[in-house]
Amino acid sequence: EVQLVQSGAEVRKPGESLKISCKGSGYSFTNYWIGWVRQMPGKGLEWMGIICPGDSDTRYSPSFQGQVTISVDKSISTAYLQWSSLKASDTAMYYCARRFTTDAFDIWGQGTMVTVSS
Amino acid sequence: QSALTQPRSVSGSPGQSVTISCTGTSSDVGGYNYVSWYQQHPGKAPKLMIYNVSERPSGVPDRFSGSKSGNTASLTISGLQAEDEAEYYCTSYAGSYTRVFGTGTKVTVL
Numbered sequence: 001e002v003q004l005v006q007s008g009a010e011v012r013k014p015g016e017s018l019k020i021s022c023k024g025s026g027y028s029f030t031n032y033w034i035g036w037v038r039q040m041p042g043k044g045l046e047w048m049g050i051i052c053p054g055d056s057d058t059r060y061s062p063s064f065q066g067q068v069t070i071s072v073d074k075s076i077s078t079a080y081l082q083w084s085s086l087k088a089s090d091t092a093m094y095y096c097a098r099r100f101t102t103d104a105f106d107i108w109g110q111g112t113m114v115t116v117s118s
Numbered sequence: 119q120s121a122l123t124q125p126r127s128v129s130g131s132p133g134q135s136v137t138i139s140c141t142g143t144s145s146d147v148g149g150y151n152y153v154s155w156y157q158q159h160p161g162k163a164p165k166l167m168i169y170n171v172s173e174r175p176s177g178v179p180d181r182f183s184g185s186k187s188g189n190t191a192s193l194t195i196s197g198l199q200a201e202d203e204a205e206y207y208c209t210s211y212a213g214s215y216t217r218v219f220g221t222g223t224k225v226t227v228l
Contacts, residue, residue, distance in 0.1 A: 037164075044121070044207065044219060044220075044221055044222040045156070045158075045164065045207050045209075045219045045222070046219060047209075047216070047217050047218065047219060050215065059214075059215035059216070061119070061216055061217075062119060062216070063119070095163055095164070097164075101169060101170070102152055102170065102211070103150075103152040103154065103169075103211040103217060104152075104154045104166055104169030104170065104175075105154070105166060106166050106169075106175055108163040108164055108165070109163065110163055111163055
C-alpha cells in the first residue's frame with residue numbers, strides 16, 4: 001500500500017525547537033517530490049514548501065521562507081519539517097503529501113498536530 | 119501571493135448539481151493548466167479529486183468534473199450525494215515552484 005505516515009502530535013513551549021517527520025512506503029520514495037501544508041485551527045490550507053527526495057532540492061513558499069526547514073533522509077524514506085524557535089502562531093495541523101504529476105498531490109499523510117503554548 | 123477566491127459555501131439537495139468557482143489571476147489559474155481540487159472532511163486529510171484542471175484520479179466518481187475559463191476554474195459535482203458534504207479547496211501552480219490554495223468552500227447537502 002502506498003502511504004505517508006507522519007509522526008505523532010507534539011506540544012511545545014514558545015522558543016523551543018521541533019522536527020516532525022513523514023515516512024513514505026509502498027513506492028519509490030526518491031521519485032516523487034514531497035510537499036508540506038499547514039492548516040491552522042479552523043482555517044484553510046497553505047502550501048509551505050516542497051522537496052525532492054532524490055537530490056534534496058527544496059523550494060519554499062515566500063511566506064515560509066526562513067521560518068521552517070524542510071529536509072529529507074532518503075535512506076529511510078523520510079521527509080522532515082522543522083522549526084528552530086516555535087511561536088504560538090505555529091499551532092496548526094501539518095500535512096505532508098506526495099506530488100505524483102506536474103502539480104497534483106495524490107497521497108497525503110494523516111497530519112501532525114503541533115501545539116505551541118506556554 | 120494571495121489566496122484564490124472561492125465562495126464560502128454552496129448547497130444543494132441530493133441529486134442536484136453544484137458548482138464551485140475558484141478565481142485567481144493570470145499569474146496562477148489563468149497562466150497554467152495546473153489547477154487541482156481537494157475534498158476535506160472534518161478531521162481528515164485532504165483528498166485529491168481533480169488535477170490538471172479536469173482530470174480525475176483513479177477511484178474518484180465521474181460525478182466530479184473540472185473546467186477552466188480565463189482566470190476562473192470550476193468544480194462541478196453532479197448528482198450530489200450525502201457523502202459529498204465537505205470542504206473543497208482549489209489550488210493552482212503559480213510559477214517558480216510556488217502554488218496557492220483557494221479560500222475553501224463548504225458544500226452542504228440539504
